[in-house]
Amino acid sequence: MRSVHMKLWLFIVLVILTSWVPSSARGVAETGQGPALTSIGPMTFGPDGTLFAADNQAAAVFGLDLAAQASGAVPGTRALDGIDQKIAAMLGTGAREITITDLIVHPRSHNTFVSVMRGQGTGAAPALLRIDGAGTIEMVSLQSMKFSKLELPNAPTANPNDRRSARGSTITDMAFSDGRLWIAGLSGEEFSSKLRSVPYPFSSILEASTSVEIFHGNHGALETRSPVYTFLPYTVNNQPHLIAGYLCTPLVKFPIAALKPGQKVRGTTIAELGAGNRPLDMILYKKNGRDFLLMSNNSRGVMKIATDGFASATPITAPVSAETAGVPYETIASMKGVEQLDLLDAQNSIVIARAGTGLNLQIVPLP
Helix, strand or coil: CCHHHHHHHHHHHHHHHHHHCCCEEEEEEEECCCCCCCCCCCCCEECCCCCCEECCCCCCEEEEEEHHHHHHHHCCCCEEEEHHHHHHCCCCCCHHHHEEEEEECCCCCEEEEEEEEECCCHHCCEEEEEECCCEEECCCCCCCCCCEEEEECCCCCCHHHHHHHHHHHHCCCCEECEEEEEEECCCCCCCCCEEEEEEEECCCCCCCEEEEEEEEEECCCCCCCCCCCEEEEEEEEEEEEEECCCCCCCEEEEEECCCCCCCCCCCCCEEEECCCCCCCEEEEEEEECCCEEEEECCCCCCCEEHHCCCCCCCCCCCCCCCCECCCCEEECCCCCCCEEEEEEEEEEEEEEEEEEEEEEEEECCCC
C-alpha cells in the first residue's frame, strides 16, 4: 500500500512540475484547425521560411508553417499603387477600415507578406496576404496550417478604454538570429521594457526576459518604460549586438552576451536622431563594400546610417542640447511617406509609402 501511495504522490508532483511555468513563456506546438490569431502585428521570417507573427491582443507569437503558400505563381514582388484600396476590396470593406501593421519579404520566394487589421477597436480582425512578382494579391489561409504558439507572461493589461493601450506594445518588433527569436516590447512589470530571447522550435519552459534601460540624451534621463520600437541583429567589433531604435529617437546598441535572462541591462546610446519622432522599420544592407542601416520614421523621413562608426562611437551619457548627436545620418529625400520597409534583394527595398490619402507598394533602389 505504501508503494502505491508513493507512486501516486510522485505522479502528482510530476504533473505539477510539467504544468507550472514560473515567470516564463509557454510554447505549444499544434496542427489542428490552424492558428486562431486575435490580432496580427510585427512579423519576421526564420531562415527556414517559418513566419513569426505577433498577436498582441493574445500576448503571443505564432510560428506559421506556410508550406505551399510561401510562394505565389511568380517569384519576387511587383509594385502596386493603391495597395490599401486593393486589400480593402478583398476584405469587403473600405480603405479607411484597414490598418497595415507590417510588411516582410520571404527569404526564398521574395514574395511580400502583409499583415492587416480589418476594422477598429475590439471588433478588428486579422488578415495575412501575399503579393507575388505578377502583382497578384492572395489571402493566406490559416485553416489547417501547421503552427506553434509562444505565450508571453506578464503582459500589460488589456484596456480597450485606454487611448493608447500598453497591451498593443507587448510585442513591438522581432528578429531571428542564430537559432533564436528575439522579441522586443513591454511587460506589465514596473521595469517594463523587455528583450526576450527564445529558441526555436519553441520549448515548453523558456528563459525569463531581460529588462533593458537606456540613457536618453534629449530627455536627459534614464528610461526603463520606453520599448524598443525597431531593432536588428548586427556584429560590432566581432561581437553580436542588437541595434535598437527608440521613441524620440535614441539609437542604442546592446551586446547580446549581456542580455541574460532575468538581468537588467543598460544599452549604449550611440546617437540621438531627433525628438518628436518614432522609428518604424529598420533594415541592413551593403553598398560599395560598406554596411548601412536604413530606418524609416513617422516624422523625420528615412535615415541612412553608416555602421562603421558603431564600434568607436562615444556613448551618450549626459543631456544633449542639440537636436541630434552621436553617429551621423543622411535623410533620403527620394523616400517620402514610408510607413513599412523591408529588404527585397541586394539592390532594392520594398516599401509601403503614403501618397496623399492612399498607400502604394513601391520598389525603391537602395540608396
